[in-house]
Each structure stands twice: as C-alpha cells, then as structure tokens.
Amino acid sequence: MFVKVDLKSHEKIYTLFISILGISLIVIKDHFHTQSLEDWVLIYMLAGSITLLNFFLINLPPKDNSFSMDSSVYLATLFLYGTDLALKVLLLCSIVELFYRRKMSLWRHLFNFSMYCLMILGAYYSFLLFNGKIGAINTYNLWPYMISLVVYFSINVTLMFLFFFFSGQIFKGTFDMGVLLESTVSYFVTLLLSLVLTILLNEQRFFGLFLFTVLVTLLSFVFRKFLQLYQSVAERANRDDLTGLYNHGFFKETLKEHFADVKKLPQSFCLALLDLDDFKKYNDCNGHLRGDELLKFFGDLLQAETKEKNYIVARYGGEEFAILMPNTTKEAAFLFLDRLRKKVNDTYFIGVEYVPYRCLSFSCGIAEYEKGMYDSGELIHKADQAMYYAKAQGKNNVQIYDEENICWSQIEFKEDLEDMEQLLRIFLSKDVYTYRHSKRVFTYALEFSERLDLTDHEKQTLILGALIHDIGKIEVPRDILNKKGKLEPHEWEIIQKHVIWGKEILASNRRFEDVLPLVELHHERYDGKGYPYGLKGEEIPKLARILCIIDSFDAMTTERPYQPTKTFEEAVAELRACAGTQFDPYYAQQFIQFIETQYMPRLERTNR
Amino acid sequence: MVYDGILLSLLIGLLRGGNFKGIAHINLRGGWLFPILLGIEICIFMLQNKIDIIGQASNVLFLLIYVVGLIFLWMNRHQPGFLVIFAGVFLNFIVMAVNGGRMPVSIEAAQTLGREYVEILKAGIYGKHEAIHASTVLPFLGDIIPLSPPYPRRQVISIGDVVMNVGAFLFVQHLMVNGQNNPSSHQTAHEGR
Numbered sequence: 001m002f003v004k005v006d007l008k009s010h011e012k013i014y015t016l017f018i019s020i021l022g023i024s025l026i027v028i029k030d031h032f033h034t035q036s037l038e039d040w041v042l043i044y045m046l047a048g049s050i051t052l053l054n055f056f057l058i059n060l061p062p063k064d065n066s067f068s069m070d071s072s073v074y075l076a077t078l079f080l081y082g083t084d085l086a087l088k089v090l091l092l093c094s095i096v097e098l099f100y101r102r103k104m105s106l107w108r109h110l111f112n113f114s115m116y117c118l119m120i121l122g123a124y125y126s127f128l129l130f131n132g133k134i135g136a137i138n139t140y141n142l143w144p145y146m147i148s149l150v151v152y153f154s155i156n157v158t159l160m161f162l163f164f165f166f167s168g169q170i171f172k173g174t175f176d177m178g179v180l181l182e183s184t185v186s187y188f189v190t191l192l193l194s195l196v197l198t199i200l201l202n203e204q205r206f207f208g209l210f211l212f213t214v215l216v217t218l219l220s221f222v223f224r225k226f227l228q229l230y231q232s233v234a235e236r237a238n239r240d241d242l243t244g245l246y247n248h249g250f251f252k253e254t255l256k257e258h259f260a261d262v263k264k265l266p267q268s269f270c271l272a273l274l275d276l277d278d279f280k281k282y283n284d285c286n287g288h289l290r291g292d293e294l295l296k297f298f299g300d301l302l303q304a305e306t307k308e309k310n311y312i313v314a315r316y317g318g319e320e321f322a323i324l325m326p327n328t329t330k331e332a333a334f335l336f337l338d339r340l341r342k343k344v345n346d347t348y349f350i351g352v353e354y355v356p357y358r359c360l361s362f363s364c365g366i367a368e369y370e371k372g373m374y375d376s377g378e379l380i381h382k383a384d385q386a387m388y389y390a391k392a393q394g395k396n397n398v399q400i401y402d403e404e405n406i407c408w409s410q411i412e413f414k415e416d417l418e419d420m421e422q423l424l425r426i427f428l429s430k431d432v433y434t435y436r437h438s439k440r441v442f443t444y445a446l447e448f449s450e451r452l453d454l455t456d457h458e459k460q461t462l463i464l465g466a467l468i469h470d471i472g473k474i475e476v477p478r479d480i481l482n483k484k485g486k487l488e489p490h491e492w493e494i495i496q497k498h499v500i501w502g503k504e505i506l507a508s509n510r511r512f513e514d515v516l517p518l519v520e521l522h523h524e525r526y527d528g529k530g531y532p533y534g535l536k537g538e539e540i541p542k543l544a545r546i547l548c549i550i551d552s553f554d555a556m557t558t559e560r561p562y563q564p565t566k567t568f569e570e571a572v573a574e575l576r577a578c579a580g581t582q583f584d585p586y587y588a589q590q591f592i593q594f595i596e597t598q599y600m601p602r603l604e605r606t607n608r
Numbered sequence: 609m610v611y612d613g614i615l616l617s618l619l620i621g622l623l624r625g626g627n628f629k630g631i632a633h634i635n636l637r638g639g640w641l642f643p644i645l646l647g648i649e650i651c652i653f654m655l656q657n658k659i660d661i662i663g664q665a666s667n668v669l670f671l672l673i674y675v676v677g678l679i680f681l682w683m684n685r686h687q688p689g690f691l692v693i694f695a696g697v698f699l700n701f702i703v704m705a706v707n708g709g710r711m712p713v714s715i716e717a718a719q720t721l722g723r724e725y726v727e728i729l730k731a732g733i734y735g736k737h738e739a740i741h742a743s744t745v746l747p748f749l750g751d752i753i754p755l756s757p758p759y760p761r762r763q764v765i766s767i768g769d770v771v772m773n774v775g776a777f778l779f780v781q782h783l784m785v786n787g788q789n790n791p792s793s794h795q796t797a798h799e800g801r
Contacts, residue, residue: 037714037740040748044767099695207758 022114056220075194243299251314465518472502613773617780626784667709689778696772712750
C-alpha cells in the first residue's frame with residue numbers, strides 16, 4: 001500500500017516509523033477484551049461526539065483558520081478514565097475517519113492515528129509524572145493538567161513540523177510568531193474546555209457529554225454563519241458595483257503589497273492604466289445608462305481577456321481601468337495591451353458610431369517597476385503620465401513610460417520654478433539661512449546636473465527639488481532653527497520631521513509629484529542610517545542621493561548658527577571620507593570633480 | 609428505533625428550510641423490497657412462538673432478511689447516507705450471525721426497560737433478542753446502549769442501530785434540503801432570520 005503513494009524516501013521512512021511506533025504502542029497498551037459493556041457505551045458516545053465535532057469545525061475569520069474541539073474530548077477522557085478508554089475512542093474515530101475521508105491516502109490516516117496515539121500517551125505519562133490523579137478534577141493542583149496539555153500539543157507540533165520538514169514543504173514564513181501566538185490562544189481554549197467537559201462527564205456522564213457536544217455544534221453553526229457573512233461583505237467591499245472588477249481601494253492596497261514583495265525578491269512587474277477614449281462624448285450622445293452598460297461591457301471584456309493570466313484588473317476611476325501584471329516585462333505588457341486594443345477596436349458596441357473614432361478604443365500607459373522606485377504612488381504616477389502621453393498622441397494607442405517622451409515643456413518648468421520661489425519666499429522673514437541655502441543648492445544643482453548623465457526630465461526634477469527641498473522647515477519653530485549649541489532630543493526629532501512636512505506641503509499640488517521623493521528622502525544615507533525611513537543604497541532614488549550630496553556640501557561650507565564653517569577643501573575632504581557610507585560613492589566623486597574644476601579655481605582667484 | 613432518526617431528521621430538515629418535495633421524488637432501486645421484508649419480519653414475530661418450525665428456523669430467517677436488506681442497500685449505495693445505513697445494518701448482521709442469529713442484549717442496559725422485560729429476556733427468546741452471557745461473541749456490538757430520560761422513549765439499542773440512524777438522517781436531510789436546487793429554499797432561509 002505504501003509503495004503506491006508517490007513519496008520522497010525521507011518522508012516515507014518517517015511516516016512508516018511513526019506509524020509503526022503508534023501501532024505497536026496501541027498493541028502493547030490496549031486490552032481490548034477487558035472493557036466492560038458500560039464502558040463500551042461510553043466509548044461509542046465519546047467517539048460519536050468527536051466525529052461530530054470534527055465535522056463541525058469552528059471557523060475563525062479573517063483567514064481560513066478553524067479549530068476542532070476533538071482534542072478537548074480526548075484530554076477530558078484521559079483525565080477522567082485513563083488511556084485505555086481514550087485509545088479505544090481514538091481507534092473508533094480513526095475507523096470512521098477512514099471511511100469518511102476515503103480520498104485521503106491510507107498512509108496519511110495511519111500517520112494521523114499514530115500521531116494522536118503518541119500525543120495521548122505523552123500527555124498521559126506527563127500527567128502522571130506531575131502527580132496527576134486519574135479521576136475527578138483536583139482543583140487544588142492544576143499543574144498536571146497544564147503540563148499534559150503542553151506535552152500533548154508539543155508532540156503534535158513537533159511531529160507535524162518534522163513531517164513538513166521531511167516532505168520538503170518548509171519554506172520561509174510557515175512558522176511565524178503570529179501563527180504560533182494565535183494557536184496558543186486556541187490551545188488554551190482547548191484546555192479550558194477539556195476541564196469543563198471533565199467536570200460535566202463526571203457529574204452527568206451522557207447528559208453532560210450531550211450538552212457539551214450540542215453547545216459546540218451550535219457554536220460552530222454560528223461561527224460558520226459569521227464567516228459566510230464576513231466573506232460576502234469582504235468580497236463586496238473589494239468589488240466595484242457596476243463592473244464587478246476590483247475597486248480602487250482594493251487595487252491600491254494590492255499594489256502596495258506587491259510593491260513590498262517585489263522589494264524582497266527581484267522580479268519584474270508592470271502597471272497599466274487604461275482610459276476609454278471619448279467616453280464623455282459617448283455619454284452625451286447615448287445617455288448615462290448606456291454609458292454604464294458600456295463600462296460593464298468593457299469590464300467583462302477585460303476580465304475575459306485576462307482570465308488565463310494572473311493579472312489583477314480593477315476599475316480605477318470613472319472610465320479608467322488599471323491592470324497589475326506580475327512577472328511581466330514592459331515589452332510583454334505592451335504586446336498584450338496592443339493586441340487587446342486592436343480587439344477592442346474590432347468589437348462593436350451600440351452607439352459607438354457617435355464617437356470620433358467610430359469604434360471602441362482606449363488609451364493606455366504602461367510603467368514597469370524599477371529598482372529605486374520608492375513607493376507605489378510613483379509607479380501609478382508614471383503609468384498615468386504615459387497614459388496622458390498616449391492621449392496626447394491622438395488617443396487609441398498604448399505607450400510605455402519613457403522619460404524622454406514625458407517631460408515638462410520649458411514653459412511649464414519655468415512656471416513650476418516660479419511657484420516654488422513664491423513658496424520659498426516665506427523663509428525670507430522666518431529663516432533667511434534656509435532661504436539662502438536653498439538658493440545655493442539650487443544653483444549647484446543647476447550647474448552640476450549639466451555634467452551628469454541624466455535625462456532632461458530628471459535634470460528638471462533635480463533642480464526643482466533642490467530649490468524646494470527644505471520647505472518643510474516652515475513648520476519648525478524659529479528658536480529651534482536658529483538655536484546655538486546642541487539640540488535636545490525632542491528638538492532633533494522635530495528637525496527630522498521637516499522632510500515629511502515638506503512632502504505633505506507639496507503633495508497638495510499634483511504638479512509637484514515628481515519632486516516628492518527628493519524632498520522626503522534627501523536625508524537618507526547610503527549606508528541606511530539616515531531618516532525618515534533608513535533606506536539603503538539603491539533603495540534611495542538616484543536623484544535623492546545626488547541632492548543629499550549637494551545639500552550636505554552646502555551645509556558644511558556656509559555659516560550656520562550651530563556649527564563652524566568648513567572651507568571648500570575641508571568639505572571636499574569630508575565628502576571623500578564619507579563617500580560610500582553617507583554618500584553614494586559614484587555621485588560623490590562626480591560632485592567633488594565638479595567642485596574642484598568649477599569652484600576651487602574661482603575661489604583661489606578671489607583669495608589672491 | 610429507525611423511525612426516531614427519521615422523525616428528528618424531518619424536523620431538522622424543516623428548520624433548515626427544506627421541504628417535502630424531495631421526499632416525493634425518492635427513486636430507489638428495488639424499493640418494493642422494503643415493505644415485503646418488513647411484512648415477513650412481522651409475520652415471524654407473530655408466529656414464531658405459535659408454530660414450532662418457524663420458531664426454530666426464525667434465526668436463519670432473520671439473517672436471510674438481513675442479507676436481502678443489505679443487498680438492497682448496496683444496490684442503492686450511490687444515494688447519500690446509504691453506505692452509512694449499510695455499515696450500521698452490517699454491524700448488526702455480524703453480531704447476529706456470530707451469535708446464532710440472535711441479537712445479544714445487555715441485562716444491565718435492559719433494566720431501564722423494566723423488570724418484566726428482563727425476566728422474559730432471561731427466560732429465552734423475545735423477538736429476535738437474547739441475553740448476553742459469557743460465551744457471547746463481540747458483545748460490544750450487541751444491544752448495550754440504554755436510552756432513558758431525558759430521551760422520550762425507553763429502549764436498548766446497538767451501535768449498529770445508531771450508525772443506521774445517522775445514515776437515515778443524512779439521507780432525509782439530503783432529500784429535504786438539497787433535493788431540488790430551486791430558489792424557493794433560499795427564500796425560506798432568508799425569511800427565517
């Protein structure tokens with residue numbers, strides 16, 4: 001029988017060993033014929049009750065956790081009548097189980113049976129060892145009960161762990177602390193219930209057992225109802241009503257989770273944003289009810305097309321849809337979506353004659369996850385930009401996000417710059433140091449960016465970021481900003497918060513979205529000891545790393561109330577010393593070169 | 609005893625929002641066997657103490673009835689619950705077969721039924737039953753489970769009877785609740801809240 005099941009050899013040996021151990025123990029321990037008929041009635045009842053309890057598990061939301069009360073019956077039997085009875089009950093239950101779960105392989109049944117055997121015997125002997133007395137509960141000494149429970153479950157956990165270990169199903173996170181903690185609670189419940197049942201059995205025997213079983217069964221019903229309710233509500237909360245796709249909130253959450261996962265194990269994934277073309281016009285011509293139908297139709301189409309892949313499709317906004325594509329490169333995503341676009345073009349829907357293209361169409365932007373992206377918002381933003389670019393290209397096309405294409409025009413850049421200057425001007429009255437510092441960092445960034453291998457868009461972002469990076473200091477009290485001498489810890493905390501505040505101030509304006517990472521992360525250090533998040537190395541966006549160097553350099557070389565000024569030479573030496581720890585070594589080197597060629601000669605001239 | 613399980617099952621079936629429509633559509637193979645078997649059994653009960661030949665052969669006759677019943681159950685094993693009923697009847701059959709066609713009854717358990725019954729049992733055969741004694745084989749499969757208050761009836765049953773009832777219960781539940789998957793059953797479930 002064993003050979004039929006395809007098992008790894010370790011697993012086979014282990015299962016065989018445990019099974020033989022369990023069966024030989026029951027053969028040694030069990031005196032089959034000496035049981036009185038009255039005991040047999042009890043055994044039947046207990047076995048029936050366990051079978052019922054195994055059938056009516058208690059389900060616990062949110063995950064598919066459930067626990068069975070069978071252990072409390074076994075323990076109660078053990079405490080009250082000893083192993084003989086408990087093992088017979090186990091034997092009967094196992095036989096019922098064998099017939100009930102015919103699909104489970106025989107060796108699994110044997111293993112389960114033997115495991116329970118060992119658990120029961122282990123619990124029994126540890127109970128005796130700590131002076132437990134079989135029979136009515138001795139309330140003056142509860143230790144033996146606790147200890148036998150601990151032994152009972154330790155054997156269970158150990159044997160199961162070994163089983164998974166030998167069958168090679170162990171992977172990281174299977175036995176995390178949360179699960180253990182949760183199960184500790186349910187173990188404790190089991191002990192309490194076994195004590196309750198022991199008292200009931202001792203007092204009223206059959207009627208006590210009957211009460212216990214009925215109570216647990218009813219509880220199981222109630223919990224099952226709750227679980228169903230929870231699941232249906234959870235499902236409804238994650239779905240969009242009209243299209244049946246996932247909704248905005250769920251999608252964002254999933255994306256965030258995906259983002260966290262992808263940072264741990266490197267794999268590519270893409271985000272695509274789709275926007276139906278001229279949907280407003282369609283609505284105007286055909287009415288909103290038709291419009292709703294179109295959305296539903298399009299949603300169904302998306303779902304049907306992505307069915308075979310593990311894509312996650314959501315209705316992102318009014319007529320905007322989002323697809324999360326795990327394990328997909330942007331090229332593959334492009335192929336898929338362009339094919340989909342053509343298919344949609346060829347699909348007729350009532351009323352499309354009135355829209356300019358005379359067919360269903362959408363514009364789509366794709367962005368791929370790259371190392372150094374710092375949150376899911378950045379990915380969404382990029383996909384969004386690519387989508388707008390697709391719209392600008394005349395609609396009905398798919399675009400991959402590309403810095404070259406998507407770039408502020410010079411005019412827009414100037415406008416942004418002016419807006420930021422306005423913002424910055426507040427510092428003129430409050431903290432003129434910061435105002436001047438920002439201006440200088442801006443100048444350095446302007447000049448330095450020309451020497452770097454960056455796209456136009458990146459250059460513009462760096463320059464804007466340099467100008468505005470300390471905007472969060474508006475919220476820091478003046479006396480902290482201008483304090484001479486060392487800062488108190490709480491004051492230091494406030495100073496550190498300026499990066500977050502700065503991000504919050506700018507986040508209100510959508511146009512500044514690209515600058516946010518620079519403002520928030522320009523105090524992160526290359527070795528991971530910076531703030532606010534302690535990001536490390538390449539996790540910090542490139543531009544934030546560059547800005548960090550410029551910012552620090554200027555901070556070192558200008559007079560501040562709280563520190564002595566360094567000369568350029570000293571500051572350069574400091575940069576060099578900290579390259580690789582505080583600063584990105586590559587860009588630090590570049591910046592040093594820039595300073596040495598552009599500024600040092602100038603200074604020397606003035607000094608002369 | 610079988611009727612208790614069916615009655616309970618009907619009640620619970622109603623509570624779960626089931627109805628009797630499914631029962632009307634029972635489709636069993638060889639269903640006509642059932643009443644005939646019951647009729648023959650009652651005849652034997654009535655005649656075994658009057659006509660000697662039937663009394664002597666009654667044990668063999670009982671076993672034969674069981675065999676036919678088992679075949680009938682096996683033929684319908686695809687019906688939910690019937691394998692369980694089969695298991696229960698089989699358990700009873702085994703213990704009767706190894707004890708000469710008589711169902712062994714525990715004297716201790718029989719005391720719940722009253723003294724007269726115990727007397728009759730000790731004296732000899734009552735129906736198809738006899739008292740458990742030292743040479744009884746597999747006594748734990750016999751009628752050893754006493755039913756007494758709070759259970760509404762006094763009776764002594766075997767584990768086979770219990771299993772049989774569970775099977776009947778499952779079958780009736782299936783007929784009443786899953787018998788037909790029309791929306792009306794959902795309706796009732798909602799109204800129940």
